[in-house]
Amino acid sequence: xxxxxxxxxxxxxxxxxxxxxxxxxxxxxxxxxxxxxxxxxxxxxxxxxxxxxxxxxxxxxxxxxxxxxxxxxxxxxxxxxxxxxxxxxxxxxxxxxxxxxxxxxxxxxxxxxxxxxxxxxxxxxxxxxxxxxxxxxxxxxxxxxxxxxxxxxxxxxxxxxxxxxxxxxxxxxxxxxxxxxxxxxxxxxxxxxxxxxxxxxxxxxxxxxxxxxxxxxxxxxxxxxxxxxxxxxxxxxxxxxxxxxxxxxxxxxxxxxxxxxxxxxxxxxxxxxxxxxxxxxxxxxxxxxxxxxxxxxxx
Numbered sequence: 001x002x003x004x005x006x007x008x009x010x011x012x013x014x015x016x017x018x019x020x021x022x023x024x025x026x027x028x029x030x031x032x033x034x035x036x037x038x039x040x041x042x043x044x045x046x047x048x049x050x051x052x053x054x055x056x057x058x059x060x061x062x063x064x065x066x067x068x069x070x071x072x073x074x075x076x077x078x079x080x081x082x083x084x085x086x087x088x089x090x091x092x093x094x095x096x097x098x099x100x101x102x103x104x105x106x107x108x109x110x111x112x113x114x115x116x117x118x119x120x121x122x123x124x125x126x127x128x129x130x131x132x133x134x135x136x137x138x139x140x141x142x143x144x145x146x147x148x149x150x151x152x153x154x155x156x157x158x159x160x161x162x163x164x165x166x167x168x169x170x171x172x173x174x175x176x177x178x179x180x181x182x183x184x185x186x187x188x189x190x191x192x193x194x195x196x197x198x199x200x201x202x203x204x205x206x207x208x209x210x211x212x213x214x215x216x217x218x219x220x221x222x223x224x225x226x227x228x229x230x231x232x233x234x235x236x237x238x239x240x241x242x243x244x245x246x247x248x249x250x251x252x253x254x255x256x257x258x259x260x261x262x263x264x265x266x267x268x269x270x271x272x273x274x275x276x277x278x279x280x281x282x283x284x285x286x287x288x289x290x291x292x293x294x295x296x297x298x299x
Contacts, residue, residue, distance in 0.1 A: 005030070005039050005047070013050030021054075027063025035071055035151040041158055048159075048166040056167045058198050064171055065199060073148045077141055077178035080110040081281060082204075084173035084185040086215050087116050088165075089124025092250045094262040096218045096274055097127070101140040103278035103298055107287050109139065112178035116145035117156050121165050124214070125256050133260050143177040174200055181205040182285055184217035190224070197228045205229070208284055213249065219277050220249040227284070238280065243295055245272045275299055 008030040011020050022030065030047070033039050039047075051060070083097055101111040115128035131142050146153040152172065159166065170192070174183050183204045187193055193209050200207050207228040213220040222239040240247060247269040254262075262270065279294030288294040 003033060003038050003040075003043075005033055005043050009043060009046050009050065012054045013046055019050075019054050021057045022060050022063065024059050024063035024066065027060040028066045031064040031067035032070065034155075035067060037151075037154070044155075044158060045162060048162065048168075049164075051167050052165065056170070058195050061167065061171050061195065061199050064167065068149070068152070068171075068175070071149055071151045072175050072177065074177050074179050077110050077112060077180065079108055080112050080141065080178040080180040081182040081184065081285065082112045082174060082176055082178060082180040083217060084183060085113060085115070085127050086122070086124075086169070086173060086186075087119040087126065088122035088169065089118060089126045089129075090214045090216065090259075091122060091124040091253050093213055093218075093220060093254070094259045094270075095125075095127060095130050095216075096277055098130070098134055098136060098140060098263065099266065099271075099274040100278050100281070102137045103275055104281060105137055105139045107282060109281070109285060109287070110141055110178070111139060112141045112143065112176075112180055114143045114145055114148070114173075114175050114177060116153050119156065119159055119169065120163050122214075125254075125259055129256055130259065130263070133256070134263065141178055143175075145175070148177045149175060170195070171199070174203070176203060182208070182281075184208045184210065184281070184284075186210050186212040186214075186216040186218070188215045193226055197226070197233055201228045201231065206284055208280075219280070220247065220273065225280075238276075238291070240273060240276055243272070243276055243292070245269060245276060247273045272299070 011022055097113055118126050174185055187209055196209050210217040210225040211223050212218045225236055227234045275298040276295055279291050282288045282294035283291045
């Protein structure tokens, strides 16, 4: 196999004095070569590690996402929202997406989520594991990445062999398989909010970025969130205590069985927390005028 990928390795792997940022077009070409399996494993490993250390730029992320568009299989699910979850899993608290979907069913809202095998580096419980062990509500649409985007899913082995986060961790969570107009994504750190806003603002009618639990968009405690619409970014805060919710989130690692037990037998306080998360979605999708109105309707 002969390729011209060396030039991209040189861009990210020749040291701080000689590295240079790739343009959107260059990154799109590099990512297409990767997804088409035209790159040797050694080249891919070198590129991913160098790209991470360089570090990545927002323009490079956008170029990679442009390449994604050639491969992702989509359908149209009306009245759907996408919840974008990390592929390295959750460690300390249960997933809420199935319980949130149940609360939204009466409002004719569909929830789209995507899962895959575990990716580095948190070693948590994956969304795919949860889905495999739950009875899902009719308005929850689960997409397995090996079906809708096998080219990226096929990189799982080499990513796990590397054992560290790469640029894929940042860009892979919102694939929009249901052609949703609304998307929710979580961030660990506020600086990533601007990156996500720039990367995804043109792909959705409204993009909601939440500094939520374990890097997800799920609200377990006081959190910042941002609404991105028509190039405008508005920042807000939400605190479950303001709604009389006194849920104590876990700081200890839980097992898959424990996570499933919590989901299948939720406490009263967890149910309230689920309803608050659902109320935010009702507000964003204009089903209610305020979050408080949505919460009062649900309880």
